[in-house]
Structure formats: structure tokens, C-alpha cells
Amino acid sequence: xxxxxxxxxxxxxxxxxxxxxxxxxxxxxxxxxxxxxxxxxxxxxxxxxxxxxxxxxxxxxxxxxxxxxxxxxxxxxxxxxxxxxxxxxxxxxxxxxxxxxxxxxxxxxxxxxxxxxxxxxxxxxxxxxxxxxxxxxxxxxxxxxxxxxxxxxxxxxxxxxxxxxxxxxxxxxxxxxxxxxxxxxxxxxxxxxxxxxxxxxxxxxxxxxxxxxxxxxxxxxxxxxxxxxxxxxxxxxxxxxxxxxxxxxxxxxxxxxxxxxxxxxxxxxxxxxxxxxxxxxxxxxxxxxxxxxxxxxxxxxx
Numbered sequence: 001x002x003x004x005x006x007x008x009x010x011x012x013x014x015x016x017x018x019x020x021x022x023x024x025x026x027x028x029x030x031x032x033x034x035x036x037x038x039x040x041x042x043x044x045x046x047x048x049x050x051x052x053x054x055x056x057x058x059x060x061x062x063x064x065x066x067x068x069x070x071x072x073x074x075x076x077x078x079x080x081x082x083x084x085x086x087x088x089x090x091x092x093x094x095x096x097x098x099x100x101x102x103x104x105x106x107x108x109x110x111x112x113x114x115x116x117x118x119x120x121x122x123x124x125x126x127x128x129x130x131x132x133x134x135x136x137x138x139x140x141x142x143x144x145x146x147x148x149x150x151x152x153x154x155x156x157x158x159x160x161x162x163x164x165x166x167x168x169x170x171x172x173x174x175x176x177x178x179x180x181x182x183x184x185x186x187x188x189x190x191x192x193x194x195x196x197x198x199x200x201x202x203x204x205x206x207x208x209x210x211x212x213x214x215x216x217x218x219x220x221x222x223x224x225x226x227x228x229x230x231x232x233x234x235x236x237x238x239x240x241x242x243x244x245x246x247x248x249x250x251x252x253x254x255x256x257x258x259x260x261x262x263x264x265x266x267x268x269x270x271x272x273x274x275x276x277x278x279x280x281x282x283x284x285x286x287x288x289x290x291x292x293x294x295x296x297x298x299x300x301x302x
Contacts, residue, residue: 008239013251015232017258020094021266026220032086033207037198040078042225044191051188060181071193077170078194084163092156095269098259099279100160106131107168115172127285134281141274253286
């Protein structure tokens with residue numbers, strides 16, 4: 001039933017909207033390196049049983065070369081993009097990070113143009129322009145930009161932009177892997193390899209993987225790994241069995257509003273009127289699928 005698929009999508013986006021809040025609530029007791037490594041080791045392990053079942057049922061062939069390629073995707077996602085995201089949360093404002101990173105679907109169209117030679121429609125160009133205008137308004141409207149309320153808010157914004165751009169690159173480069181091995185195998189293998197590589201890097205550069213084993217820290221890490229990186233992913237791609245990728249990604253426009261509300265209620269983060277206006281522009285840009293469908297329906301009626 002498509003209703004169930006839409007519900008899965010909605011639940012997944014709601015869960016993903018809590019990512020920045022959960023990362024911020026862990027505080028400064030766990031380094032961004034350790035949080036990211038543990039998150040993907042736990043998440044990859046949660047997806048692994050489903051991936052193994054898919055592998056055996058469909059008799060998918062995995063070679064050393066293919067595993068290495070999936071590993072490189074994992075390094076791009078975990079070691080670069082998601083580590084940048086966790087740095088952004090650590091240094092900056094959770095609500096701003098959530099809004100900026102949620103813009104990654106807009107950046108995907110640019111990388112698809114350059115790497116996959118996909119043409120940009122006029123709606124994609126309009127959406128990208130509106131999204132960038134919204135981003136500019138959010139940054140320029142930040143009253144606490146150079147205040148000491150955060151570790152380093154300007155640096156957090158830079159890391160958030162880089163996280164969104166690199167995740168968009170990961171999304172485009174992952175298309176070939178998903179077409180060959182499916183979503184479950186691609187992400188389980190890449191998550192685990194990325195987590196293992198980041199753990200090794202942590203040991204080499206002297207970043208501890210340990211943390212205070214309080215219930216607060218344990219539950220938040222399990223939530224980041226099992227729920228955000230594991231369950232939400234499974235729900236989202238289960239929904240995509242009946243919904244197209246564009247239909248499923250439509251729900252991403254909800255994340256800026258949901259994440260901002262969560263940061264307001266749980267972290268007491270404030271946004272200016274200008275920034276709320278910028279968020280609305282980004283939500284309009286991310287919901288371009290709705291505007292395209294509306295335009296096409298009106299065109300047919302005419």
C-alpha cells in the first residue's frame with residue numbers, strides 16, 4: 001500500500017530531523033571523531049542482517065574490487081561528510097546545521113550535471129537559486145555569529161556547508177553502486193568500512209574512541225546508531241520500493257522546520273525573523289517536486 005510507504009517516509013524524515021539535536025545533546029564529553037565512528041559502526045551492523053538476506057536471496061556477486069569501491073564511498077560519507085557534520089554540530093548551532101545540511105538535494109543536481117552529464121531543468125535552476133538566497137539570508141541574519149555563545153559558530157557554518165556539499169557528491173557517486181548491489185548492501189558495507197577506517201584514523205592520530213559510559217551517553221549513541229542510521233534508513237528505502245526517489249525525497253522539505261523546532265524547545269536556540277524567512281525559502285526550494293507536479297497538472301488541464 002502506498003499509504004504505508006508514505007508513512008514510512010514521514011517517520012524516517014522525522015527521525016532524521018533529530019540527528020543534530022541528538023549530536024548536540026551528547027555535549028563535549030565525546031569527540032566528533034568517536035561519535036561519527038560509533039554511529040556508523042552501530043548503524044552498519046543493524047543493516048547488515050537485512051543486507052545479507054538480500055545478498056543471498058538475489059545471489060548478488062561481490063568481488064574484492066567492488067568491496068573496495070564501496071569502501072571508498074564509505075570513506076567519503078563517514079570519514080569526510082558525516083565527520084564534517086558532527087564538527088558543525090560541535091562548533092555551531094544545531095538548528096542552523098540541520099537547515100544547511102538539508103539543502104544537499106539541491107547540490108545533488110549540480111554534481112549530477114558535472115559528473116553524470118544530466119541536464120538541469122528550469123525548475124532545478126530556480127530551486128537552486130531560491131535555496132542559495134535562503135542560505136545567504138540565514139547566515140547574514142544570524143545575530144550570534146561572532147558572539148561567544150557557541151564554540152565557533154562561523155566555523156560550524158562552514159563545516160555544515162561542506163558536509164552538505166560532500167554528502168551530495170556521495171549521493172551522486174552512490175548511484176552506480178545502488179544500481180548494481182541494491183541499497184541495503186551498498187550502505188551496510190560502506191557504513192561498516194567507513195566506520196572501521198575512521199576508528200583506525202582515531203587510533204593513529206590519538207583520538208580516543210572511549211567515552212563516559214553513562215546511561216545518557218549510551219542511549220544517545222544507540223539512538224544515533226540504531227534509530228537514526230539503522231531504522232530510519234530501512235524505513236526510507238522500504239518506502240522507495242513503491243515510491244519513486246523523487247517522491248520519497250519530497251519529504252526532506254519538512255526537516256528544516258522540524259529540526260528548528262526541536263532545537264528551539266530542547267536547546268533554547270533562537271532564530272531571527274530573517275532566518276525564519278530564509279528557512280521558508282529553502283523549504284520551498286526543497287519541495288520543488290510538488291511545484292513541478294502542480295505545474296504539469298495545470299499544463300495538462302490547459
